[in-house]
Amino acid sequence: MATSVTPHAHAGPQGFIRKYIFSLDHKVIGIQYICLALTAVWVGMFLSLVMRIHLYWPNAVLPLVGEIKPEAYLSLLTMHGTIMVFFVLTTAPQGGFGNYFLPIQIGAPDMAFPVLNMLSFWTTFVAFVVMLAAFFVTGGAPLHGWTGYPPLSAVQQAGPGEGLGADLWITSIAIFCLASLMGALNFLTTTLDMRAKGMTMMRMPLTVWSWFITAILGLLAFGVLLSAGILLLLDRNLGTSFYVPLVVVNGQIMGHKGGSPLLWQHLFWFFGHPEVYIAILPGMGVTSQILSTFSRKPIFGYKAMVYAMLAIGFFGFMVWGHHMFMSGMSPYSAFAFSLLTMCIGVPSAIKTFNWLGTMLKARIRFQTPMLYAIGFVSLFVSGGLSGPFLAQPVLDIQLHDTYFVVGHFHLIMGVAAIFGMFAATYYWVPKMFGRMMNETWGRIHFFITLLGTYAIFMPMHYLGIAGGTRRYSQYTEVAYLQKLMPIHQFMTYAAIITIAAQFIFVINLFWSIFKGPKASDNPWESTTLEWTTATPPPHDNFGGVTPVVHNGPYEYGVPGAARDFVMQTDPAVGTAH
Amino acid sequence: MGLAMLLVIWLITIASTYFFVAKTWWLPVGASSAAGFIDGQFALTFVLMGIVFVTAQLALGYLAWRYREQPSSPAVNYSHGNVKLEVVWTALTTVLFIGLNLMGSRVWASQRFDPAGPGAVQVEVTGMQFAWYFRYPGPDGKFGGTSVKLMDPSAGGEAAVGLNTSDPAAKDDVVTGTMYLPVNREVDLSLRSVDVIHSFFVPSLRFKQDAVPGLNIHMHFTPTQIGEYEIACAELCGLGHYKMHGMVHVVSQEDYDKWLAAREAEKQ
Numbered sequence: 028m029a030t031s032v033t034p035h036a037h038a039g040p041q042g043f044i045r046k047y048i049f050s051l052d053h054k055v056i057g058i059q060y061i062c063l064a065l066t067a068v069w070v071g072m073f074l075s076l077v078m079r080i081h082l083y084w085p086n087a088v089l090p091l092v093g094e095i096k097p098e099a100y101l102s103l104l105t106m107h108g109t110i111m112v113f114f115v116l117t118t119a120p121q122g123g124f125g126n127y128f129l130p131i132q133i134g135a136p137d138m139a140f141p142v143l144n145m146l147s148f149w150t151t152f153v154a155f156v157v158m159l160a161a162f163f164v165t166g167g168a169p170l171h172g173w174t175g176y177p178p179l180s181a182v183q184q185a186g187p188g189e190g191l192g193a194d195l196w197i198t199s200i201a202i203f204c205l206a207s208l209m210g211a212l213n214f215l216t217t218t219l220d221m222r223a224k225g226m227t228m229m230r231m232p233l234t235v236w237s238w239f240i241t242a243i244l245g246l247l248a249f250g251v252l253l254s255a256g257i258l259l260l261l262d263r264n265l266g267t268s269f270y271v272p273l274v275v276v277n278g279q280i281m282g283h284k285g286g287s288p289l290l291w292q293h294l295f296w297f298f299g300h301p302e303v304y305i306a307i308l309p310g311m312g313v314t315s316q317i318l319s320t321f322s323r324k325p326i327f328g329y330k331a332m333v334y335a336m337l338a339i340g341f342f343g344f345m346v347w348g349h350h351m352f353m354s355g356m357s358p359y360s361a362f363a364f365s366l367l368t369m370c371i372g373v374p375s376a377i378k379t380f381n382w383l384g385t386m387l388k389a390r391i392r393f394q395t396p397m398l399y400a401i402g403f404v405s406l407f408v409s410g411g412l413s414g415p416f417l418a419q420p421v422l423d424i425q426l427h428d429t430y431f432v433v434g435h436f437h438l439i440m441g442v443a444a445i446f447g448m449f450a451a452t453y454y455w456v457p458k459m460f461g462r463m464m465n466e467t468w469g470r471i472h473f474f475i476t477l478l479g480t481y482a483i484f485m486p487m488h489y490l491g492i493a494g495g496t497r498r499y500s501q502y503t504e505v506a507y508l509q510k511l512m513p514i515h516q517f518m519t520y521a522a523i524i525t526i527a528a529q530f531i532f533v534i535n536l537f538w539s540i541f542k543g544p545k546a547s548d549n550p551w552e553s554t555t556l557e558w559t560t561a562t563p564p565p566h567d568n569f570g571g572v573t574p575v576v577h578n579g580p581y582e583y584g585v586p587g588a589a590r591d592f593v594m595q596t597d598p599a600v601g602t603a604h
Numbered sequence: 605m606g607l608a609m610l611l612v613i614w615l616i617t618i619a620s621t622y623f624f625v626a627k628t629w630w631l632p633v634g635a636s637s638a639a640g641f642i643d644g645q646f647a648l649t650f651v652l653m654g655i656v657f658v659t660a661q662l663a664l665g666y667l668a669w670r671y672r673e674q675p676s677s678p679a680v681n682y683s684h685g686n687v688k689l690e691v692v693w694t695a696l697t698t699v700l701f702i703g704l705n706l707m708g709s710r711v712w713a714s715q716r717f718d719p720a721g722p723g724a725v726q727v728e729v730t731g732m733q734f735a736w737y738f739r740y741p742g743p744d745g746k747f748g749g750t751s752v753k754l755m756d757p758s759a760g761g762e763a764a765v766g767l768n769t770s771d772p773a774a775k776d777d778v779v780t781g782t783m784y785l786p787v788n789r790e791v792d793l794s795l796r797s798v799d800v801i802h803s804f805f806v807p808s809l810r811f812k813q814d815a816v817p818g819l820n821i822h823m824h825f826t827p828t829q830i831g832e833y834e835i836a837c838a839e840l841c842g843l844g845h846y847k848m849h850g851m852v853h854v855v856s857q858e859d860y861d862k863w864l865a866a867r868e869a870e871k872q
Contacts, residue, residue, distance in 0.1 A: 098843040172840045178817055179800040179842060185733075186842040272818025275755045275766075276733070276799045288801055288816055322671070328685030353803060353838075355816045358716035362709055369701040376697040377690065383663055384689070388681035390673040393605035401668055405613055408660045409620075412653045415701060419708035421645055421715065424638075424812050425631065428803060428838040470605070474612060485620045489629040494807030496836050499846035505836050507632065507807070514629065584680035591680075 039566035049149075051141035052566060056148050057127030058459070063152060064119035065533075067110050068445075070159070074107040076526050083519040085501040098187045100500035101170030105188075106162070108173030109196065112302065113203050114155050116444050120309035121245070122151065122210055124451045125238040127459065129214065131557040132232050134223025134574040136567045139216040143209050150206035158199035161192040169193035172498060174299070177270035177291050181262045182283075184276045194263060197256050204253035207245050214242035223556070225576030229333070230595065232555045232580040233326065236333050237312025240340045241305050247344065248301040255294035262286070292354055296347035304343045306440045307407075308336060310447020311378060314403045317450050318385045319581040320553045321397035323591055326581045327384030328377075335374035335381075342371045352420040353427045361420040368418035375411050379404065390584075394551070395469030399450035402477050403443055409481075410439025413488060428498075431491020434484045442480045449476075449532070456539065457546035461562045464539040472531040479525030486514045554594050555580050606672030613665035617658060624654065635829040635854065636809040641711045643810075649704060720792035720824035725785060728794040730765045731802030731815040732757055734844030736835060737765050740778040740864060747794075748774020755798060765798075778867040783852045786860035787830050795821040803839035806852055814839055827854040 040046045050056060080087065081095045081103075088094045095103075126144065130137055138144045161168040169188040171180040179185045180193060218239045222231070231239075258269040262283070270291045271283035319326040326332060348356060348364035382404050391397065413435040416422050426432065457463050487495075495502075495511050502508040502515065549558040556576070560569050574596050582593035585600050593600050623629070634643055671677075728739040728747060735757075741747045748771040755766035762769070762779045769775075785791055795804055797815035805812040808831070813823050837848035855863065 096843070097846060101840070101843060101845070170840075170843060176801055176840070179840065182800070185800055273752060274799050274817045275752050275757075278755060278757050280752055286818070288818065322680070323673070324680045325682065325684045327683070328690055331685065331690045353812050354814050355819050355821045358712065361712065361716075365709060365712075366702070366705050369705040372701040373694060373697045377694055379660060380689075380693045381685070383660070383667060384685065386664075386667040386671055389667075389671045390677045390680050391606065391668060391671050392673050393609070393668075398605075398609070401609060401613075401664065405616070405661060405664055408657065408664070412657050415653055415704060416646075416649055419645065419649065419705065419712070421642055421708050421712040422649065424642060424715070424810055425646070425807065427812060428805070474608070477612060478616065481616045481620070485616075486623075489623055492631055493629045494632055494805070494836070496805065496838050498840040500843075501846055504847040505834055505849045507834055508836065511629065584682045586679070586682055 049145060051137070051145055053126050053130050053138045053141070053144060054459075054564065056144050057123050057125075059148050060118055060122035060126055060151070061124070063155060064115050064123055067114035067118065067155060071107050071110040071115060072526055072529070074103045074110070076522060078103050078107065079519040079522040082501065082515050085503060095500075097500040098170050099167065101172070101498070102162075102168035102188050102192075104498060105170055105172050105196070106158070106168050109200070110158065111441065112173060112306070113200065114151075114158070116306035116440060117207065117302070118151060119448050120444065120451070121214070121238060121241050121305065122148065124313070124448070124455065125214065125241070125309060128455065128557055129235055129238050130217060130221065131560065131564060131568050132235050132555050133218065133221060133226050134556050134569070134576065135217060135221035136569070138213050139221055140213050143213050147206045147209035147213065150202060150209065154199045154202035154206060157195055157202060161195040161199070164191040164195065166190040166192050169196045174295060175259070175291075177259065177262065177288050178274050181259060181271050182274065182276055182281055183263065184279065184281070194260065197260050197263075201253055201256040201260075204249040204256065207249045208253070211242040211245035211249070214238055215246065218242070223574045223576055229330070230576055230579050232312075233315040233329070233332055234309070234312035236336055237308040240336050241308045244301040244305050244308075244340055244343065248298040248305070251294055252298035255291060255298070259291065289351070289354055289356060292351050293347065296350045297344070299350065300347045301340075301343045303436070303440045304339055306444045307447070308339070310403055310444045311336065313447050313451045313454070314382065314400045316555070317396045317400040317454055318382055318404075319583060320551055321392045321394065321400070322385050322389035323392070323583045324385055324389045325579075325583055326381070327387075328381040329579065329581065331377055332381055335377045338374040339371060342367055342374075346371065349418055352423040358420070365418055365420055369415060372411075372415055379408055379411075394453075395464065395466055395473060396450050396454035396551070398470065398473040399446050399453060402473065403446040403450060405477075406438055406443035406446055406480070409485070410435060410437075410443055413438075425494070426491055428496060429491035430487040430495045430497055433497050434487030434491060437484045437487070438480075442484065449473075452536065454551065455557075456536070457550050458557055458562055458564070460540045461546050462539050462541070462543035463546045463550060464543060465535050468531055468535045472528060472535065475528040475531075476525060479521055479528060482521035483518050483525060486518055490514050552590075552592050554578070554582055554592050556595055559594055559596050606669040610665040610669035613661055613668070617661040617665075621654065621658060624650070632808045633829070633831075634808065634810055635827055635831060635833060636811065637826040637828050638715055639810045639828075641714065645708050645711050648707065652700065652704065716823075719822060720790055724790040724792035724824060726792050726794070727783065727785070728796070729783075729804055729815065731795075731797040731804065731837070731841070731848075732764065732799050733842050734837070734848035735764070735781065736783075736804070736848070736850040737761070738780050738783045739765060739767075740867075742776025742778060742868060744773060744776055746773040748772075748777045752798070776868060776871070778864065778871065780867065781850070783835070783850065784860055784863050785827050785852060785854050786857040787827055787854050789857070790824055790826045793823045793825070795823060800841050801839045802837050802841045802848065805836050805838035806833050807836070808833040809852065812838055827852075830854050830856060
């Protein structure tokens with residue numbers, strides 16, 4: 028499969044538009060994806076800030092936003108979830124960092140299909156514009172949550188925002204699905220066909236494995252969501268009844284009959300659960316890479332790490348029903364979904380043990396990328412261990428649709444995945460822009476963000492155990508929920524501080540890109556191929572040289588070697604995996 | 605930096621664990637027969653996961669500090685892993701997770717696999733934006749027919765659920781906005797929704813089930829303590845989701861009979 032690298036098919040473009048806007052270069056496209064995600068994450072974070080302020084002070088009139096009515100709160104919640112899941116968690120780790128570094132890490136001059144790559148970015152961009160447009164149409168953005176359960180999402184009369192706003196929402200997601208399918212094809216083909224000589228599958232960095240497995244998940248999952256979205260559009264606009272039975276909304280009989288609201292839930296979660304791994308797998312990859320590099324030790328159990336990721340991806344497709352234990356689905360199927368979900372705990376535990384094993388008897392260097400990698404492990408453990416609660420249908424009787432779930436998925440697919448992105452940013456910005464980021468501000472940013480995110484999301488578990496329901500625009504109408512208000516107030520303070528601290532990151536990022544100290548070609552003394560080439564890498568990645576790989580990806584501390592790391596292109600050290 | 609890492613991770617671990625162990629905010633009173641099983645399984649899961657959580661976090665902080673790079677650090681242990689160890693922890697976690705699952709599944713089966721027994725109190729629960737209605741079949745033990753054509757949510761009560769008053773079985777049906785249940789009697793709930801998905805959640809009774817339009821879902825539970833318990837809708841159902849609440853009054857059999865008789869009398 029791995030063939031010798033052919034000379035770069037297209038020469039470096041000269042004009043501004045071809046070079047920076049409609050570029051075919053995977054590196055430029057990667058940066059475009061990252062810029063898109065960076066914009067989206069500020070939008071999504073702003074929405075969450077408004078929500079948290081509203082929960083504390085339900086009657087406050089905010090500058091820019093005004094008074095927040097219940098339907099407006101639900102629109103914020105829907106758009107926050109949708110933007111974060113699709114345009115941040117799916118876009119940055121895979122489309123951004125994956126696009127930039129997958130070809131370089133396997134020694135390829137570009138992605139297999141550069142035009143398709145450009146197309147998939149610009150399609151994602153269009154999807155984002157369509158999504159944002161939902162805010163500005165009559166009725167505003169939809170209020171049905173990011174999961175969009177029909178009939179609420181399928182019947183225009185079910186609430187404000189369920190008119191044109193909801194159509195735009197679904198259309199945007201459908202466009203996003205197309206873009207992700209194109210991206211997934213490109214990633215798979217590139218990984219399988221474009222590896223440099225000697226880059227066997229079992230010598231690929233774990234980052235490449237994570238992008239590869241993520242692409243498989245994307246290919247299988249987004250097609251299903253695309254179909255489900257089209258059916259929902261038909262139900263909404265052409266009077267079909269895939270998801271809607273005979274319903275009476277506001278005393279009016281709607282024209283549907285015979286549809287099944289549960290069908291949407293099955294299709295949505297068949298996508299939705301693998302989506303969790305689409306968000307987190309690249310974070311696992313980059314954490315493995317960074318833990319090994321900064322521990323100056325080979326990754327503990329490389330093969331186990333690969334098999335664990337494959338197992339997580341495999342089981343990830345068989346557990347969607349664990350989102351539906353209270354939905355009216357057969358209680359017998361809950362049995363199977365629960366057992367299979369518990370099985371995912373096993374490869375997840377293997378990964379955690381191996382990360383800890385990597386740090387054992389190491390020489391740990393605490394630069395900012397390493398801080399974030401350690402933070403990722405901590406968050407992965409914390410967010411992961413609430414999984415076995417929610418995987419048990421009998422405990423979901425109490426916990427389903429409470430803040431326990433919100434805390435669980437924010438810690439693991441939200442914050443842990445974002446820590447993966449922070450780690451990747453601090454680690455790779457020197458290679459991408461030729462400048463080092465500021466270490467002091469990186470450390471300050473790390474500690475505030477770690478403490479802050481725990482302060483926001485850990486108390487959600489207490490709320491959920493006490494029966495604190497989610498997606499309420501205010502907690503004033505139910506007596507037992509009112510008693511839980513102090514927790515909400517604490518979380519609001521924590522959110523304000525944590526969000527404020529993110530300015531440190533952005534300022535550090537942009538200041539460093541332009542003014543930071545110059546980076547050498549291999550500032551972290553890493554071993555993988557991106558560190559063998561110039562900084563920043565030339566248009567064809569390796570300046571006309573074709574890398575040949577002789578070693579595994581994480582040869583640190585090799586006894587008898589001249590220095591404490593052996594590059595993948597160095598002569599073989601003889602200890603193959 | 606290694607020490608800072610250790611201190612921060614340990615601080616987070618201790619603070620998080622404190623509020624779980626102190627039960628500052630915890631499960632509400634368990635007033636149904638299922639509460640014992642569910643809370644038991646919760647406690648078991650909590651203890652096991654808690655041990656793993658604390659151990660893993662403390663180890664992470666410790667390793668970060670213990671193996672920080674210093675001039676005096678020995679050479680690293682050049683190792684690509686240990687197959688024996690991988691097998692051991694794979695086996696251990698498999699036993700832990702599967703075992704936990706099987707225990708939980710037994711409780712689940714006891715709650716959800718069998719229908720309500722004979723003699724259970726029949727109540728039909730109807731969810732609609734944004735209210736709950738409860739229907740009792742009356743002395744004849746039969747629910748009368750309903751029709752979507754007769755539904756008028758703004759009228760409330762019988763009209764809201766579309767009760768067909770010309771059906772003889774409907775004559776003695778009682779429709780209320782508050783739920784009354786006799787203590788220590790099994791309740792056979794029939795859950796439905798007329799518009800979007802709602803979820804009937806009574807934390808103190810350890811009961812939750814979605815009400816789905818197009819489905820009639822039967823569930824059962826047995827309240828075991830007299831008291832008033834709040835119902836909160838647990839599935840996003842529209843702009844009034846936050847105020848779609850209700851009340852369950854669990855009363856003695858005697859009070860229940862009296863209450864039901866008074867409702868029947870009102871109807872005549």
